[in-house]
Amino acid sequence: MRHGRWRFLAGALVPALVLHVLFVLSPYAQAFYLSLTDWTGVAGAAHFVGAGNYARLGGDSLFLDAVRNNAVLLAVVPLATVGIGLFLASMMHLGGRGGRRGIAGSGAYQIVYFFPQLLSLVVVAVLWGFVYNPNTGLLNGALRAVGLGGLARSWLASPALALAAVAAVLVWSSVGFYVVLFSAAIDGIPRELFEAALLDGAGGWATFRRVTLPLVRDSVQVAFVYLGIAALDAFAVVQVMTVGPGGPDGATEVIGLSLYRNAFQYGKFGYASAMGVALFFATLTLAVLALRSGRRDRLEPA
Amino acid sequence: MNRSTLAEPYPTRRTLLRTALTAGVAAPLLAGCVTGGGGDADPAAGNTGARTADNPLGVKAETPLEVVIFKGGYGDEYAKNAETLYTRKHPGAKIDHQGVQKIGEALQPRFVANTPPDVVDNTGASRLDIATLVAARQVADLGALLDAPSFDDPAVKLRDTLLSGVVDDGTFAGVPQTLNFTYTVWGLWYSRSLFAAKGWSYPKTWDDMLALCATIKAAGIAPWTYQGKYPEYINDPLLSMAAKTGGLTLVKAVDNLEPHAWKAPGLIAAAEAFAELAGKGYLMAGSEALSHTEAQAAWSKGKAAFIPCGSWLESEQKGVTPPAFDMVMGPVPARTAGDQLKPTAVQAASSESFLVPAKAKNPAGGMEYLRILFSQQSAKAFAQSAGTLPAVAGATDGLTLSSGLGSVRDAVAAAGPETFTYRFRTWYAPLAKALDDATGELVNKRLTAAGWAQRVQKAADAVARDSTVQKYTR
Numbered sequence: 001m002r003h004g005r006w007r008f009l010a011g012a013l014v015p016a017l018v019l020h021v022l023f024v025l026s027p028y029a030q031a032f033y034l035s036l037t038d039w040t041g042v043a044g045a046a047h048f049v050g051a052g053n054y055a056r057l058g059g060d061s062l063f064l065d066a067v068r069n070n071a072v073l074l075a076v077v078p079l080a081t082v083g084i085g086l087f088l089a090s091m092m093h094l095g096g097r098g099g100r101r102g103i104a105g106s107g108a109y110q111i112v113y114f115f116p117q118l119l120s121l122v123v124v125a126v127l128w129g130f131v132y133n134p135n136t137g138l139l140n141g142a143l144r145a146v147g148l149g150g151l152a153r154s155w156l157a158s159p160a161l162a163l164a165a166v167a168a169v170l171v172w173s174s175v176g177f178y179v180v181l182f183s184a185a186i187d188g189i190p191r192e193l194f195e196a197a198l199l200d201g202a203g204g205w206a207t208f209r210r211v212t213l214p215l216v217r218d219s220v221q222v223a224f225v226y227l228g229i230a231a232l233d234a235f236a237v238v239q240v241m242t243v244g245p246g247g248p249d250g251a252t253e254v255i256g257l258s259l260y261r262n263a264f265q266y267g268k269f270g271y272a273s274a275m276g277v278a279l280f281f282a283t284l285t286l287a288v289l290a291l292r293s294g295r296r297d298r299l300e301p302a
Numbered sequence: 303m304n305r306s307t308l309a310e311p312y313p314t315r316r317t318l319l320r321t322a323l324t325a326g327v328a329a330p331l332l333a334g335c336v337t338g339g340g341g342d343a344d345p346a347a348g349n350t351g352a353r354t355a356d357n358p359l360g361v362k363a364e365t366p367l368e369v370v371i372f373k374g375g376y377g378d379e380y381a382k383n384a385e386t387l388y389t390r391k392h393p394g395a396k397i398d399h400q401g402v403q404k405i406g407e408a409l410q411p412r413f414v415a416n417t418p419p420d421v422v423d424n425t426g427a428s429r430l431d432i433a434t435l436v437a438a439r440q441v442a443d444l445g446a447l448l449d450a451p452s453f454d455d456p457a458v459k460l461r462d463t464l465l466s467g468v469v470d471d472g473t474f475a476g477v478p479q480t481l482n483f484t485y486t487v488w489g490l491w492y493s494r495s496l497f498a499a500k501g502w503s504y505p506k507t508w509d510d511m512l513a514l515c516a517t518i519k520a521a522g523i524a525p526w527t528y529q530g531k532y533p534e535y536i537n538d539p540l541l542s543m544a545a546k547t548g549g550l551t552l553v554k555a556v557d558n559l560e561p562h563a564w565k566a567p568g569l570i571a572a573a574e575a576f577a578e579l580a581g582k583g584y585l586m587a588g589s590e591a592l593s594h595t596e597a598q599a600a601w602s603k604g605k606a607a608f609i610p611c612g613s614w615l616e617s618e619q620k621g622v623t624p625p626a627f628d629m630v631m632g633p634v635p636a637r638t639a640g641d642q643l644k645p646t647a648v649q650a651a652s653s654e655s656f657l658v659p660a661k662a663k664n665p666a667g668g669m670e671y672l673r674i675l676f677s678q679q680s681a682k683a684f685a686q687s688a689g690t691l692p693a694v695a696g697a698t699d700g701l702t703l704s705s706g707l708g709s710v711r712d713a714v715a716a717a718g719p720e721t722f723t724y725r726f727r728t729w730y731a732p733l734a735k736a737l738d739d740a741t742g743e744l745v746n747k748r749l750t751a752a753g754w755a756q757r758v759q760k761a762a763d764a765v766a767r768d769s770t771v772q773k774y775t776r
Contacts, residue, residue, distance in 0.1 A: 041434070042438050042440055043440055129593075132591070134590075243533075244739065245531075248746070249748075
């Protein structure tokens with residue numbers, strides 16, 4: 001019996017493992033190796049150049065711009081998305097009168113918030129490109145319509161505003177998903193806890209701070225990991241929407257874009273692989289740190 | 303709580319390190335996957351026939367031919383027409399035609415595996431970087447093709463049927479590697495009907511341009527707009543102006559990455575001219591954030607008088623341009639009275655790069671295909687269907703042309719031998735990127751002309767110092 005079981009398990013696992021090794025692990029491993037070569041991407045030959053590609057990263061001012069911008073996105077996008085997502089989710093559940101129900105029409109809000117999730121990121125970027133158009137865009141149009149024409153800007157072409165404009169699109173496109181995620185998590189909290197808090201005289205903020213937040217902590221943590229990875233990427237939005245792309249003058253350059261340009265436009269696959277490996281370790285470090293930081297003092301609703 | 307009793311749902315430092323180490327060890331073993339192309343055996347062995355007067359490239363009858371064409375704005379009918387002519391001449395040959403949009407994605411793995419097609423139209427946004435292909439020795443020497451008799455007249459070599467500069471455009475380190483099929487001219491576009499209605503005339507000098515801009519602005523129209531999302535569009539008139547002032551010496555110094563080339567008086571003066579254009583508010587507000595479609599649409603609607611662009615503009619604006627708009631292209635005005643080149647000189651370069659891969663199975667057939675494609679019959683058909691000048695001289699003779707294409711043909715005729723083009727954009731793509739960024743800053747008043755020259759010179763010096771970049775000279 002035991003033998004048959006092993007055979008069955010192996011039969012079920014091996015094909016999947018082989019596929020995983022072939023199409024997931026092997027490309028990773030190849031990228032590690034290629035990052036140590038001068039591979040051009042158009043010929044079978046590549047020469048080993050050791051750590052040369054990594055040494056160049058430090059002197060590549062556009063890459064350093066990209067690292068800085070990704071760091072800014074990493075600091076802003078997850079925090080803003082989680083903050084807005086938590087706010088909207090808790091309002092939908094507890095924002096109503098008496099703090100026991102959601103505000104009126106919360107079901108409809110939930111569906112509307114989810115809409116951006118249905119669009120591909122490229123479509124989102126194209127649409128927001130139109131919104132940000134300085135002459136005919138919705139944003140400046142709205143500002144002028146309400147008499148705030150003085151605030152109208154050339155959003156994507158101003159070095160000081162372009163990255164913020166990109167970050168806003170990233171937040172807008174992902175917040176709906178996290179509203180739904182946090183809603184599900186809040187749904188999982190027993191009602192009695194909120195009622196007990198109410199009876200103890202806790203207000204809305206205290207309930208959120210002392211009951212909701214600790215009990216949805218796991219979801220928030222996962223959200224930070226996913227959003228962190230998205231903030232370290234941001235390639236699609238930047239490539240489609242920004243001036244240059246990546247501009248003006250590197251103001252919205254991200255690592256993914258530098259990597260893409262070096263690989264597919266400059267024929268420097270080796271150097272681009274080095275960027276990819278650097279990004280891989282940054283992402284991995286982030287994921288491990290985010291998941292570790294939340295492991296202590298886990299609260300069980302018991 | 304005892305931590306060791308907890309399940310470990312996350313990777314620990316140790317498992318991580320172990321995985322990373324395994325990956326590091328396994329990498330060189332697996333690397334054969336992408337970089338282990340075939341051997342050096344000649345894939346074309348036995349596929350070449352005898353060279354005769356009627357078959358100057360030695361095409362072996364019945365050897366199949368694989369043609370990969372970029373199917374973009376011009377479609378691929380013109381390429382199929384040439385294939386029909388090919389099979390008429392070599393009846394036994396089977397032609398495998400592929401019209402694709404993503405040339406790079408389709409062909410990169412085939413170059414790496416040493417099984418490329420026989421002739422490639424390496425064009426479009428995802429084309430393979432030609433300098434990289436050449437440096438990797440993946441492209442055949444087209445010298446035999448250029449010296450072969452042309453398809454129409456055996457007494458004339460193919461190279462002598464081409465427009466000025468076409469052979470040079472495809473030459474790398476003295477070796478002709480690509481042959482470009484279309485001829486693009488860059489200049490400033492305006493609506494002839496609008497100018498006639500307002501009584502404006504196209505300026506010959508930059509001082510006239512500034513005076514006209516003041517008049518246009520007073521009339522409530524923005525004098526200029528540009529495709530701000532892609533600053534290379536406004537680079538073209540800037541670099542044209544500099545080339546006219548400094549002549550081919552300046553152009554070659556720039557392309558050859560000479561020290562201080564970007565600080566030449568001609569380049570500084572041109573940069574100052576565009577800084578002044580921006581400073582005086584002659585660029586349409588918001589242009590800096592507009593894509594090429596948005597800026598060109600604004601221009602077609604008459605919101606701006608001038609727009610810099612290449613000769614593809616007319617076909618790109620089909621369907622957007624109002625009737626009787628009569629778009630025409632003029633040469634970039636002269637900056638100084640002592641310019642080295644005449645005011646009629648234009649920046650012109652061929653594009654739509656055809657190449658024969660070095661590892662093609664039927665290189666003779668690939669070159670024969672190009673000989674046929676560059677024939678009068680094929681080029682005339684292309685000019686008519688695509689609305690673009692082919693690189694073949696005289697291909698538009700006797701054709702009735704639209705206003706835009708007609709003005710482009712006239713500009714080429716007026717320029718005569720005084721056409722020029724910069725090669726650094728194809729040779730050193732990272733330098734082009736640095737220049738685009740700097741020019742974007744210049745025309746948005748965040749960088750002075752001197753600062754612009756300094757920045758671009760620094761980027762050029764960095765390329766010159768970089769031993770990993772293959773250098774070219776002209």
